[in-house]
Amino acid sequence: MGYDMYLVRSPEGEDAAYEAASRSFDAAVEHRDGLDLPYDHPQYQALQVEVAHAYDAMEAARTTHFHLTTWEMSECRALMDHFGMLAAAQPPDRPAPEEYGTTPGEAVAAPAGGAAPVAVHRYRKALEARLSWTPPQPEGIAAHKLGGDEGWTVTPGEIRTALTAYETSRAANPALLSEVIEDADWWPAWIGYLKHAAGHGGFRAYGPPVT
Structure with missing residues (x-):
């Protein structure tokens, strides 16, 4: 369990690249398992290395997604606030x-896209507008968007102002950044993901439901 972030707009060609990498991974696993070798057999170990490489390549091809555990997101929010x-x-x-002009039941049951009744479509558009709402002049990422399971949309404008604040703050205390990276080794990748998301429509965040 944790938090999953997804780019609003996938980079061109990424879906096809991921599918190809996924097929390569599946083929590597099938070949390894098809030989029915014991785990400690040298050939099995060699094939396992190929499987691991194929898995890494598959994961590297999917840049739309970023995951943080619940604890990591708690740390992330604290660091971003700092x-x-x-x-x-x-x-x-x-x-x-x-x-x-619709009901909760109809809104949930109606098909996605243009096949939904007009009233449901209008309601869903209103929901999307709320989830992506941001002040006219954002001063960072709205804190509530990094919590809950509603799928808040963090916009490029929010991300860019957050990154500007980060660059200013870390320049004032560079030693702190070294301490952060030592304790939270995912932080550089998170900053990289924010920069990536700023150029692809932002990202949607999904976490555990708020209780």
Whole structure:
């Protein structure tokens, strides 16, 4: 369990590259297992190395996704707050289906896309607008967007202002960054993902439900 982030817009060609890498991984596993060798056999060990390489290549091909455990996200929010990357913002109230002429049951059961009734489509658009809402001049990533399971959209504008704040803050205390990386080795990859997401429409964040 943890938090999963997905780019709003996948890089061109990534889906095809991931599918190809996934097929290569499956083929490597099938070849290894098809020989029915004991785990300690030298040939099995050699094939296992190939499987591991194929898996790494498959994971490297998927740049749309970033995962943090629940504990890591807790650390992440604390670090981002320290670096001035988060902002307090109050999103609009959640729209009610009845305001758009539909019901909760119909909104859940209706098919995705254009096949949904007009009222459901309008309601879903209102939901999307709320999840991607940001102040006219964001001062960082809205803190509430890095919590809960609603799928908040962190926009490119929020990300860029957060990264600007980060660069300013870390320049003032470079020694702190070394300590951060030592304790949170995922941090450089997270910053890299933020930069990547800023050029691909931002990202959507999904975590455990708020209780």
